[in-house]
Amino acid sequence: MKCRTFLAFAFAITLSLNYAFGQVTENPKVDEQSAEYVKIKRVELTDQYTIISLEFVEKKSNVPQVPKGFNLPFKRGQGPIQGGNQIWLDPETRLYKPGEIEKKFKLIKAENIPTNATKEVTAGEKVDFVAYFERLSPGIEEFDFYEGRSSQGTQSWNFYGIHIKNPLKKPVQKTPKITAKAAPPVKKPAEKAVVPQKEETPVEEPAAESGVAVLRGNVFNAKTKQPIAAEIQYVEKGDSLQIRSSSGKYRLGLDPAEKYDLKIVAKGYYGTALSLSPADSAGKGAFTHDFYLNPLAVGETITMPNIYFETSKYALLPESYAELNRLVDMMRENKNIRIRIEGHTDNVGDFDKNLELSRQRAESVQAYLVEKGIEKSRIEAKGYGGTRAVTKGTPEERARNRRVEFVVTEV
Known part of the structure; x- marks a missing residue:
């Protein structure tokens, strides 16, 4: 009986140790x-x-x-x-x-x-x-x-x-045994045998799997640098897909053979976009991109980086339509928002002509929004010429002065 009790006890300990x-x-x-x-x-x-x-x-x-x-x-x-x-x-x-x-x-x-x-x-x-x-x-x-x-x-x-819990295994350190060293036996020198060398065959490393590319990062408030809840929208093989993140942190599995136009939107913020071709990312299987969205608060000035016009003219180029459509979507989703479109030029050339050109460019943007169904009463247009420069550096830097912005006037 004692032997059986001991065996049962040992078995129970073994089970508990395995579980632990x-x-x-x-x-x-x-x-x-x-x-x-x-x-x-x-x-x-x-x-x-x-x-x-x-x-x-x-x-x-x-x-x-x-x-x-x-x-x-x-x-x-x-x-x-x-x-x-x-x-x-x-x-x-x-x-x-x-x-x-x-x-x-x-x-x-x-x-x-x-x-x-x-x-x-x-x-x-x-x-x-x-x-x-x-x-x-x-x-x-x-x-x-x-x-x-x-x-x-x-x-x-x-x-x-x-x-999860999955720590690295700690190597078991063995205590070396201390033994007395015996004097090495004296050997007669022997002739070295010539051993034929085997030709080494190079081992090919397996190629990295290319079935999926990983894009990850965070969506932040551009003013506070705090993460915000957001949605990432994109099209893959004709399917419209959305990923919602309540924490602002996101991770997408993408097809390396596809090209993507990502839209990042969040309630109360002006969205942004990213064009991406995973195959062009220098062979990387994973990469990171953070997004910073501007809040739609009264008085906020938001630069639209991808608005293009003909040189010295106010006709919009087709490359501007994606950015403008993003503004249209924002106006449709926020029915009470009113904005002021502001046109700016550099300070090179005639002051009055620059002022007139900036006003005409702002009005071109206004006309595009109205054509897309936004009420004209919600959109003011104004030109400032070169009076509100953001930089006075090199000619390349001064190109930043030629821009279109919008200011939230009412929410």
Whole structure:
């Protein structure tokens, strides 16, 4: 009896030790995710796997109520069906260390969710499922769960910035044994044998995976330098996609073969844009870009950097339309805002002619906005010529004086 009790006690201690040394993170912090109705409940690291337990909750409606601008949460092109939707986990889902996309950890298997078929879910149903991936390398304590890029009629489940416990293993230091050194035996010199040298074959390093490029950064208030909630909009392969960030921090998975025109918008701020070709980024798989948005407060002066005119004339060039359309969108979304368009020139040449040209250029911008449906009563136009220079440096620097700005006069 005592022997059995001892064995049971030893077995219980062994189990408790195994559990204590396992790496488990309950409800890990996630910086951003693409679908709010799926959450990560637990991440466990074993010798063989990274085990991620997730929970899916179907909305309590036969017809999904999709927020404006969001794609429907169907998988692999599945449309709505009576009583629910279809879900599955893409077998190409993988884990990445942020910024190092060549380090990927593949999906091995999944439980309670199919990977090569679909699973029907009914309104209000909750599905708990588990995904097994290759084991994350020790020391990776933040990773991304990337299922794929969303497309029309589908919604991928991507999680960015998952924080877990996974410290580096500390090497075991062995205490060297101290032994008395014996005198080396005296050997007769021997002739050196000629050993034929093997020709070394160069080992080719595996090429970095080019399946996805990562763009990440933050969106800030240009005045306070504090992060703000924002939305990033872009088009990929004909699909209009949006990523919302409540913290201002964002991370996008992009196709390296595509070209992107990103729009960054936030309520109460004047948006901005970025044109991007991941393939032109010197072969980098990940890069960073922060955005600074100007608040739409009374008295704020906002420079529009991409307004172009014919030389010494006031006719707008087509290269100006993207910036002007961004201003149109802002005026449409903020019905009570009134602005003053201000034209500026440098101080080279005739003072009166510069003053007249700056006024005409401001009126050209006003006319464009009116043509797009903005009430003229909301837009004042004024020219200041070269009286409000921002720099007096070299000719290249003085080119900054030739600009168009708008001032918020009423909110």
